[in-house]
Amino acid sequence: MTAAAASLWDMTTTIVTTDRLTKRYGDHVAVDDVSLTVRPGEVYGFLGPNGAGKTTTLRMLLGLIRPSGGTATVLGHPPGAPAAVAEVGALIEGPGFYPYLSGRDNLRVMARYRRLGDETVDTALTRVDLHDRGDDAFSTYSLGMKQRLGVACALLGDPELLILDEPTNGLDPAGMADMRALIVALAGQGQSVMLSSHMLSEVEEICDRVGVISGGRLIAESTVSDIRGASTLYVRAEPADVALAVAMQVGGDDAARVLDDNGVRIELDAGSAPQVVRALVQAGADVYEVRTSERSLEEVFFEITAESIAGTTQGVSR
Amino acid sequence: MTTMTDTSQSGLSPLTGSARAELLRLRKWPAVWIMVAVWLLLDLLFAYVFNYVAYRTGSGPFGGDGVPPDALLADMAADAVPRIFTAGMPMFGGAIMLILGALATGSGYGWGTWKTTALQGPGRISTFGGTLGALAAVVASVVVATFVLNLAAAMVIAGVEGQPITWPNAGEAAQALGAGALIFGMWTAAGAFVGVLTRSPALAVGLGLVWSMAVENLLRGVSGILPGLEYVTDVLPGTAAGSLAGALGAGDQADGDGAPGVLTILDAGPAAVLLAGYLVVFVLVATTVSARRDLT
CATH class of the missing domain: 3.30.70.100 (Alpha-Beta Plaits)
Known part of the structure; x- marks a missing residue:
């Protein structure tokens, strides 16, 4: 597919599509037949309890791990293809940076990997409110600052799609509110965002559509209002x-x-x-x-996960 | 898009971009500077300072009782640098380079930085290739710095002793630099290889050092007792490294005039080919494993 064709493909259909994506570790099925879609410009919430398979699914979308079955398409490419990864900014399961480097130097390293100039680093640091602490060593950062640096890294080069795994993890309430505002602002610029969360209120607040995953299975996918009823x-x-x-x-x-x-x-x-x-x-x-x-997403979530566990996955709005 | 001020720097290949990134983080890593400084200090102490003290005081140098003072002075002359400069590389220098390689690749699994770099888009092979390229640049710099430091030490000693400065032969110097790069390159690649396999800097450094400093020497010792074992010990990485240094004239430990690890088992040619072979195998296996492995 040419770049132009890929771009057209993206605009007219979906940003992310998975078809019966599955990951097995021995007998344990971490992700089981997950078929989901993320559309252009939307904030997609990937919702589920800890251990439900959210991070494993996101890892497969980014090419960090290989699926055991099923297929996925990210921005018109197979997951992990350099052309796809280059247009995706991602933070997966906690920020991984060089502890001895400053926050700014860590981002400079990643900007070089992306073949971007250093000025993108300052822009990204400013967006997550880390500009003043950018010259301190990463190892001295608080959990919340590390998390924000991870999000700043994902923002480098204004990628088309952001995949953020529990982006508000470790943030204080003010930091959480800032992060949600940032995500909404990014979506407002036309960037698509796929975020995972175990916090129902968070997803309810900022997501256009949600996929609910439990025990490795996607048990519902719809708009927040549809799911809530x-x-x-x-x-x-x-x-x-x-x-x-x-x-x-x-x-x-x-x-x-x-x-x-x-x-x-x-x-x-x-x-x-x-x-x-x-x-x-x-x-x-x-x-x-x-x-x-109105039923809160929390009530809905417990209802449909209970139904799922009881083996009655049918009848949930899809 | 191709001007010097282009912020996207899109003219760079993914591999070059990755190597620039890795050079930046290696250059700013205190551990790298500590290892380089320790190696240069060891080299200076063992090749010049201790020998010079021995020469001045008239006592025999360590492990070299009975070496005539004139021979000691000749070893410390500028024209002896190509011969002497690889003496510390097969074992002690090599061990330090192995640590460098092991830390450079092994640490990224614990820190989660392999995951982060894999998410930047150059592709896994380019990402790992960038690390190897940056390590190669570090190795080349260390080899040149060692050579320059040895020349400087030789000139200082010549000046103090009122000896004429005899410059090393350019061909010998080039050969020695190449040999040094090959020995250090092989050990660095070995470290990177073990770092990738173990995914742990501590385990990689520990296992690598036990192998390079103990197991190889023990095997070479036992090979005299067990017939047939020498076919294996003759082609071990340390044997090849030690033999290349020995072939340049660094002297065998058994002669009482060389550093530990310097051997005369193989000729220069086979030793160099073997080193290059190990280097290539370590690089290829490490790259393949790191590119194909699930990053969890």
Whole structure:
């Protein structure tokens, strides 16, 4: 494929595609038939608990490890092809730098590998707010500073795609907020970002689409709002059994669920609230609270991972 | 895109870019300077300072009782530099170069820097080739620096002793420089090779030193007792390195006038070919392994 054709290919289809990507270590399947897509200009969140296979998948996309099965395409090239890697900036499982060199010299080394000038180094250091500490040895950096240097390294040369493995790892709350703002800004410039995280709120906040991985399997891939589902009604009324009966009567038998605090969640939109309240009052219940509620990604995540573990991976939105 | 001020420097090949990167980080690595300084200091002490003290005090130098003072002085003359300058290289200098190679490749696995450099895009072979190229530049610099230091020491001694300065023959000097580069190059490649295989600088340095300083010597010692073993010991890396130095006239330890490790088992030609062969094998295997291995 020529460069022009590859570029056209990228623009019209996807930045990253995997097809049944698999990695086995002996009997252990670390990544199992993962098929995902990252589209141009989006922030793609790769979400899963520790050990779910996020980092292993990202390593395969970057050519650091060889897949045991399946295929992947990154920017129109096979993973690890120099032409693909040159257009990808990546931070995988913690920053790896020369401890005796300063942060700036570490980036100068990497810039030389990329055949870029030294001025890109200053730009990258400034973007992660490390400019003032750039001349200190890497070994003296705090965990958060090391992480930021890793992200700065990924930014060298403004690559088309950023692959960031847990980029907010080790950062304090302010640092996390800065990092998220930076990622959103990068996406705003047209760079595509694929980031992994075990922090649901983080992914929820900045990602356009998410892939949820658990036990090596991609169990859902969609937009955050699709995965979360439509908004629901939350009702707290006494007696609780009457409230549940009314909820089931109004919303249908499968649409109501009792939560831990004796509240009831009903799969109905906000427009149904008056009807529900009226029915509750007519049934003699005391209504304490009625509000619309959106499921957090966290709830969704635990629901679908529980389904996955139970072997019922079907029926999850794809 | 090709002007000198071009910031992308896209005129460089991936290998050249990688070698520039590696040279920068080796140049700024205190460990490299410490090893080079230790080697130059050892070379100066054993080739000149101790011999000069022995010459001045009239006592025999270490391991060389009965060497006439005139012979000592002749060894310290400028025209003897091509003969003497490889004497410390097969064993002590080689061991230091092995450490250099082992640290240069082995450390990157623990630090995670092989992973980081693999993510910069030149390709794994170019990335590792850059490291080897930078190491070659270090080796060449050390060999030249050693030669210059020895010449300077010889001239100082000649000046102090009122001896005429006799310049070394240019052909001999070139031969000695080539031999030094081959000996150091082979040991550095051996270190890089062990560093890649073990993925650990400590293990690589330890195993490499045990091999070069102990195992080879023990095997050569046993080969006198076990018939047939000498066919193996005659072609070991240390034998080749020691023989090349010996063939240049650095003297065998058995003569009482040479450094440990200097041998007269092989002639210069076969020794040089063997060294080059080891160098090529170490480089090829290390490059292949580092390029194909999963980086976890």
